[in-house]
Amino acid sequence: MSNSDTAAAKQKSTYLLFNLPWYYFAAFAVVVLAATYLGVLPSGMGGCFAFMIVVGTILNEIGERTPIIRSYLGGGAIVVIFGSALLNYFNLLPALVKTLDDGTKIYNMHLLNDLDLMGNINQFFKPEGAFLDFYIAALITGSILGMNSNLLKKAAARYFPAIFGGIFLAFGITLAVSSIMGYGAVKALLLIALPIMGGGMGAGAVPLSKIFESSNTMTAAKAISIMTPAVAIGNAISIVLGGLVVKIFKNKEWNGQGQLMKLDAASAAEMEISPEMEAKRAHIDVKNLGIGLFVSNSFFAWGYIVGWAWNSICPAVSIHPYAWMIISVAVCKIFNLLPENVEVACYQWFQFIMKNLTTTLLMGIGLCYLSIDTVIQSFNATYLVLCLGTCLGAFFGAAVVGKWVGFYPVEAGITAGLCMSNMGGTGDVAVLSAADRMELMPFSQISSRLGGAIILLIGSLLLSLLGGML
Structure with a gap:
């Protein structure tokens, strides 16, 4: 067996997430989630893509590996949609709540910096032509x-x-x-x-x-x-x-x-x-x-x-x-x-x-x-x-x-x-x-x-x- 065939077989046997070996995906995911909850994730398309790929991949994997959901309820697609909606519903994502008269901003989570992740995602996703x-x-x-x-x-x-x-x-x-x-x-x-x-x-x-x-x-x-x-x-x-x-x-x-x-x-x-x-x-x-x-x-x-x-x-x-x-x-x-x-x-x-x-x-x-x-x-x-x-x-x-x-x-x-x-x-x-x-x-x-x-x-x-x- 050639070296290239051996490498291909090894990669095939490795657990993959977003087409990456799981340990590489995990390393990148830690970086993205750390940036998110430290409040320094880049705003706009770049930060939104990174965050949504990480969380979407994890939720999709859960759905694809949960027997009843996978077999009868649509698998990963269902878990990604409802799982992300529940994250938002239970205020588990950094989102700006309101700005007081004196300019103080109150968040639903304790953040180190000014990050309104849900606001960014809405701007990236919802407007016509987005x-x-x-x-x-x-x-x-x-x-x-x-x-x-x-x-x-x-x-x-x-x-x-x-x-x-x-x-x-x-x-x-x-x-x-x-x-x-x-x-x-x-x-x-x-x-x-x-x-x-x-x-x-x-x-x-x-x-x-x-x-x-x-x-x-x-x-x-x-x-x-x-x-x-x-x-x-x-x-x-x-x-x-x-x-x-x-x-x-x-x-x-x-x-x-x-x-x-x-x-x-x-x-x-x-x-x-x-x-x-x-x-x-x-x-x-x-x-x-x-x-x-x-x-x-x-x-x-x-x-x-x-x-x-x-x-x-x-x-x-x-x-x-x-x-x-x-x-x-x-x-x-x-x-x-x-x-x-x-x-x-x-x-x-x-x-x-x-x-x-x-x-x-x-x-x-x-x-x-x-x-x-x-x-x-x-x-x-x-x-x-x-x-x-x-x-x-x-x-x-x-x-x-x-x-x-x-x-x-x-x-x-x-x-x-x-x-x-x-x-x-x-x-x-x-x-x-x-x-x-x-x-x-x-x-x-x-x-x-x-x-x-x-x-x-x-x-x-x-x-x-x-x-x-x-």
Whole structure:
């Protein structure tokens, strides 16, 4: 055995964390955590990345090595999201509490220096165009350009019926359960099912609250305060279901193991990535990563240009820039408008981001978007059952219609169902991570963005018909 083979075998047998031997990771982690709790961690992207990688990797490892959580609840993704949210909830992270009139700053922990870690993470993660958008831009561009164009053409035409199947059954189960439990059918439909299926907060609950106000049903503030717990709980349930359904439904007729469409042998061969293309993708070029970064963010900018033009023409119907980005990248793929080397570069960039920074993203979701307070306050049996019914309806409605149009039901239920009932882009990443189906991101984004726009239209119609009954 050569020296290189011996070194490779030794590294393979070594316990790895973030692709490093555990003792190197531990040394770097001690440095980062010491800087954090001494209050000298650099602010901005550098410090946030270091801290979120360390804690996210540790939480992910716990989830992946805890049997029940690993097998049935989504593994590391669940633990990273809820674990980081609990760290924030119990004030275990350095965060600025308030500044007194005399300028004195009071913290939730005794720190040696002025560090507002949670403030830094929120600035890094939450604003429009921050890390979440950067991550999703890479995933959308790389995953679509990395698809076989024949697969993309055949799948897209069948996808919207699956979305409507999920919406129809989600609403139907919510109405049935609310009638049985005496909650109020119209209230459950408009204030629980509608926001859960609306594509999250920014693109769903917030514009829905404006629709409530414009229809004179209730003020936007009151609507958002009622809908927020439903969105949060629906997101949590969707993530858990994403991890469960891939374990429960193992039959090959239902579970495509990450493949959306059912194909015969000839069609499957036609839609496979060729060995030549696989070889090109496997040869990582540092320059390609730069090309992928630039092109993915250029497509993101293009989505905003088209969104601005659309809003100028049709301001009554708002469509998220992600949706225009998906459409634009798909058009480029279907009509071969980009050279092959650019497609390869975008795919490699997507793989780099997904394999190295997913736990970082999940940390941000838990810290910045998941409110344990909101979940606890809304956690009563009736409300929980209604949220669960909505999410189950979304999954099974999309799965059944998906099977009818030629999809694998599990994959259809996850993307066209659970990625409608989660919290938009953040929820898509979490659900697909829990289900180990990250390659289905383009379809989940269709659900969150275009599906979310459909929900806003449905919401306008329902409020005009039923708003007076609330």
